[in-house]
Amino acid sequence: MNTTLPPTTGPQPEAPRAAPRPAFTHDWRRIARMGSVAAFGQVFIALSNMPVRLDERLIVKPVLSLGYLVLLILPFAAGYRQGHQIKRENMPVCAPGPNEVVGGFLCGLITGGGLSLLAVLVTHFDLREPLVNWSPVLLDLLSFSNEMWFAVVIWLAIGAGMGAAGGVLRLLGPKSHRVVVTMALAVAGAAVLESLVVDVAEGLGLEPLTDRLYAPRGGVAWPSALGLAAVSGLLAVLGRGRFRQARVRHAQMEGAQRTRANLGLIIATAAVLIVLPLFAGKLTNELLANVGLFVLLALGLNVVVGLAGILDLGYVAFFAVGSYTAAVLTAATSPKIAPEMPWLVALIVVVIITGLVGLFIGAPVIRMRGDYLAIVTLGFGEIIRLLFLSDWLSGWFGGSQGITKIPGAGIFGITEVSGTDPRRVFYLVLAFCVVAIYISWRLERSRLGRAWMAVREDETVAEAMGINTVNVKLLAFVVGAVLGSFSGAIFAAKVGSVFPASFLILVSIVILVVVIFGGMGNIIGVIAGSAVLIGVLGGPKQPGLLAEFSEFKLLIYGALLIWMMLARPEGLIPSVRRTRELRQQEMAQDAWLRGQVDDDDAGGADGPRPAVQP
């Protein structure tokens, strides 16, 4: 309700900046709260065995392992965060000063206290019974293989140091801030992408380069880490703002020019995606294929959740039906009927059957309230898995034994795609992703897409405006199902066997996290979300680049889902519309501050309008 805002003097470009606050004038409660939350997080991470597991993975050899990085990042973040000031209109903002550093120091000290306390407790009590990771190994890690007192001192010191460093980061101006962040990201990125880079470099014959970059047994070698930081820092200084400028330019382009720019971008991306696998080894291609499968699934779920606004928690059902149908139709070992169709022919049947299943599941649920619908689809997802698992239908689907020895996917007799050659799988997945992208892109910009949007906004009104909401939603459900069945069919051919255990509800949840993380309703966002999450952390059963994380990835997915909803519900790369929906009030206020709001014309009445009664 922009019209109810009080009138003021118009846009305020810059809030007045005051001098830095002197040190020791802190919000002590805030520091204590942040510090203890971070300390709690530290202890949780330590007890979850994450540091021990991740200790194998070296970031910068021999200085820093991923395990310690995880422990160091929290006091740093707490120290940085406590210096955050809420900017209010017309309120002076204090310039960052020594206050921030001292606050960060204290905050980090409290955080470090958590681990110190843990070290003491681990030495004196044995809680191994419920807490499986309460072990000498943990103490060893905490104390750097020294005495207990060393652990106490060192973690207090590290915590305080990292916290203060976090405070120092506040002191930096925006430019140097960016440079520091870029340097850190470059080194971390190089470490995370290690296996990928090594693999591709091998294919390109660039081993000497990677041999120099990475230490023999993993991790970025420290001299090259310094070099990398220096180079990326330099680039950040030189290229300052270029990227943003380019984006603004792109946003301002119109008509043919814009189309041309987009086309250029698309061709470049396509070229990279087509050429890259040729030089990559098996592992990289496997990873790419897995990511591709999840991109396909996420694109399908995006039609249902992102475009039509139906929260489908049983999306895995379509993946399962697609896989099983493809398996039954193509495998010679299928228990009941084994028509041994060629894969492409089977695909047509798969699409039809999954579409029908989509109708079958969709029809009863489509009129339900959004939250009931979510639970019921979850129920259907589970029922479908239980049916595949049951003895009752094991004559058809093999029960818990599943269907094995599924042949690869033959493409017009030119080539056969199977799990033994992940490169071909990737190309197949890529082709289907292109189809899925095209479908969602075209539908979003059609009459149907607008109807989905309207249904998402207000179902009652959409119905009153002549939209058959049931049909429109059902169609979204079916389109999503069909897209999900594509990846199911490819999955069956790729893995060569299907088991009920591959289709747990958690697959649905992971896809949902991917879609939300990337940005619901935005194709690019969804793709980026799958690439980052599935590529780095891995899917429910598929390893990612950080294979050491496999034990913790579900935990991280859960935490990520909560965090995204709290901090950035519109996702990494949000769609314009979702942002509007979630931040309507803020945007209306911003528009009003910029003077863009339509402050009426004819009468020019200000302020809230009273309802006129006779």
Add this chain to the structure above:
Amino acid sequence: MTDMQAAAGAAAAGVRQPLLETRRLSVDFGGLKALDDLDLEIYEGEIVSVIGPNGAGKTTLFNAITATVESSDGDIVFEGQSLLGLDPNRVTSSGIARTFQNVRLFANMSVLENVMVSQHCRTKQHAFGALLYTKAFRQEEAEIRQRAEEILGFFGTRLVGYRMDQPAFTLSYANRRRLEIARAMATQPKLILLDEPVAGMNPVESAELTGLIGRLRDEWGFAIVVIEHDMGVVREVSDRVVVLDHGVKIAEGDYADVANDPQVIEAYLGKGAGDP
């Protein structure tokens, strides 16, 4: 409105079948009769105002006609066809559009999209057309857009230009009301139901909209039913006024008759108020 137009409406009524007719329409809310045996006729090209005190069943009448509430008895006939049992979307596609008392736009869609999406029931292209990007599809999209712009143009310069691409929530209150009417027009109805179109507007805006309602009938040929509390507006626009109280029609006729009807005065002001 002039007497002449009212007479023309009445003459047309004599010859032709009513456009919309409710026959002994009743709506029950768990024992409470929101509408009780209501007979109502709306003829083509007519502007009818429905007035009555709060809780008289005016909005319920609209909801019953558009099938958002279930009618418990009686019949609703539109162009000789019963509307009973149709889904709201079918009612709309048969030619009845409405606005809402508490402005319900698709707030996050742009102004233009709001009008475009409302043409849904008048357009045909389905998923395959969009996927194959056929000529028919492109043509229809262009038509939808053109018609939307045309409809928005009806409201002068207020909803066109840069505003067309802004989300509806940035609109001012009066413009939201206008956009609601534009949206109703986009469904290409024969009959538009306006639920308190000038509520909350200042006198200037409300006078302008009153003129607009007349133009809606004259230029676009819609029959219009208006629920309105503002008696000035009612007097201006109506060919005929229907007064409801407790779900029962207590008076019907032109404005002057109704305004002097003792029963109406009683309903509004209480028993005995009409006596000298």
Add this chain to the structure above:
Amino acid sequence: MSRRARSRKAPRTGVDWFLTFLRVAALTVVAVGLLAFIAQEISTDNPFARWANPDATGLTGAQFRGLIVSGIAQGAMYGLIALGYSMVYGVLGFINFAHGEVFMVGAMTGMITSNKLADAGYWESNFIGSLVLIVVVSVIVCSLTAVIMERVAYRPLRGSPRLIPLITSIGVSFFLQNASVVLLGPAAKAYPDVPDWLKSKHTFLGIEGARILVILVAAASMICLWYLVERTKSGRAMRAVAEDAEIAELMGIDVNRTIVKVFALGGAMAGMAGILWGILFRSVIHTTGFLPGIKAFSAAVVGGIGHLGGAMAGGLSIGVAESVGPLLILEPLGVSGVSQLRDAVAFAVLIGVLLLRPSGLFGERLPSEDRT
């Protein structure tokens, strides 16, 4: 809107026909199954009994009673969990998907405490005392979990679109489950052995003692809760907030505190259920919360969201349905391995209820803005 009843003479759309078909099909399956079961009970030799399932044996009276009692015991636990779903939905209008995980936390806490007590020898020497102790600990831990959950994940989201807190709660559920895996390990963990009188079948009418205990404790908790909500000042505040939070605030009720109390109470009930689960099945694993959680949610819907007695009644009916349903209906129809389909049956009941009667048996009490 979504619950708009169809009028007379309604021309039906494809979806309607399909739904009618589904309803008829479901009723037919149930009816035929029941008839076949009755035929079996009369005599296993008659052709109707053998028609679908030639190996039909029927059930003896004792078996039948056993199934019913175990269904009731199970259902009492679902009912206790359902209270939490129901109260939170009633007050905040969203499904707290993570509530099943609170129940899991309760069972885990009980497991840890009881094992510690067993190590100390107190479990054998004073079983009732230990039981009270683990109940107290578990209730406190679960209330705390629920309250923290509300504070961290749900309070900042109040007033956002209604699917947002639901998605968040899915995240919370996922997080709690996997936190249990990384902290306590992925293996199933056992409760210490319970005294014989809980295990023996001859205590009372041939019913296992543990089941009687479960039913009694559940009934007692239910009565306490009912008293709290219906007869005390904070209970009145809860009901007021459930009715309309904004107005309640204007009437001087501290809404935040009331909501915290609602979560704490729901958590306490889940903790209680967790202990009962542990005593009855004596094994707990990180996924323990998922299925009972979903079933308890169905129970809350069956009884009518926001209705305390309804939640309990719904729990009992779901428990009995999943206990006798497969044997009563599916087995006579010749479906093999029916016990595997237990959970599928529970889900089918959920879907059936939401399909046929989304407002539950006793009608729902929702926050006023959710009534359409």
